[in-house]
Amino acid sequence: MVDRKLYYTHNINPRVAVAVARHLASPVEFIRYEPMGADRDAFLALNPNSLAPLLVEDGKPRWEADSIALRLSRLAGGDFWPDAHAEDIQMWVSWSAHHFTVAGAGLVWHNFTALSWMGPPDPVVVAGIEQDFHRFAAILDQTLAGRPWLVGNRLTYADFRVASALPFAEPGRIPLEGYRNIVAWHDRLNAIDAWRDPFAGID
Numbered sequence: 001m002v003d004r005k006l007y008y009t010h011n012i013n014p015r016v017a018v019a020v021a022r023h024l025a026s027p028v029e030f031i032r033y034e035p036m037g038a039d040r041d042a043f044l045a046l047n048p049n050s051l052a053p054l055l056v057e058d059g060k061p062r063w064e065a066d067s068i069a070l071r072l073s074r075l076a077g078g079d080f081w082p083d084a085h086a087e088d089i090q091m092w093v094s095w096s097a098h099h100f101t102v103a104g105a106g107l108v109w110h111n112f113t114a115l116s117w118m119g120p121p122d123p124v125v126v127a128g129i130e131q132d133f134h135r136f137a138a139i140l141d142q143t144l145a146g147r148p149w150l151v152g153n154r155l156t157y158a159d160f161r162v163a164s165a166l167p168f169a170e171p172g173r174i175p176l177e178g179y180r181n182i183v184a185w186h187d188r189l190n191a192i193d194a195w196r197d198p199f200a201g202i203d
C-alpha cells in the first residue's frame with residue numbers, strides 16, 4: 001500500500017488541493033503544516049518553495065496544486081480531469097493561474113491576508129488589481145451565461161481551479177456584485193461539500 005500524505009494549510013492553493021482530494025475521496029492522509037513557519041526547514045528537501053500544498057507518495061514529493069489535482073484525478077479514474085477535455089481544462093487552469101486568480105488572490109492578499117502586518121493596502125494598488133479583476137470576471141461571467149460548468153457540461157477541475165479565490169471573496173473584498181453568472185456558478189460549487197467545507201473533520 002502506498003504511503004500518501006497531503007500537506008496543506010488553509011490558504012487558497014492548498015484549499016483547492018484538499019477540496020479535490022475530499023471530492024474524489026482520495027486515499028491520502030491529510031496533514032496540516034506550516035511550510036513557511038515551524039516546519040520550513042524540515043520540508044525544504046521535499047519542497048524547496050516552502051509552500052503548500054505538497055503531496056508525498058512513498059517519499060516522492062509533488063508540489064503545485066494543479067499537478068497534485070491531476071495526480072489525484074488519475075488515481076480516481078480520470079473523470080475529474082478527463083482526457084477527452086484535457087486541453088480545454090488546461091486552458092482554464094492556465095487562465096486562472098495567469099489572469100483571473102492572480103487578480104482575485106491579489107485582492108485577498110492586500111485586503112485580508114497581509115492586513116495584520118502590512119496595514120491597510122494602498123488604494124491605488126487595490127484599484128489596479130480591481131481593474132484587472134473586472135476585465136477577466138466579465139469574460140468568465142459571459143462564458144457562464146451559456147453553461148453551468150466551464151468544460152464539457154459537467155463539473156471538472158477547471159471549475160475548482162478557476163474558483164480558487166472565490167471562497168475568500170468576502171474578506172478579500174472581491175467585487176463580485178453584478179456578475180450574476182459567476183455568483184450562480186459559485187453557488188453551484190458551494191452545494192458540493194468538498195468545495196464548501198474542504199477542511200470538515202480535519203485540522
Ligand SMILES: N[C@@H](CCC(=O)N[C@@H](CS)C(=O)NCC(=O)O)C(=O)O
Pocket residue numbers: 009010011012013014034035036050051052053063064065066
Ligand atoms: N503555485 C503554487 C502556489 C502555492 C502557494 O502560493 N501556496 C501558499 C498558499 S496559497 C502558501 O503555501 N503560503 C504559505 C502558507 O499557506 O502557510 C500552487 O498552485 O500550489
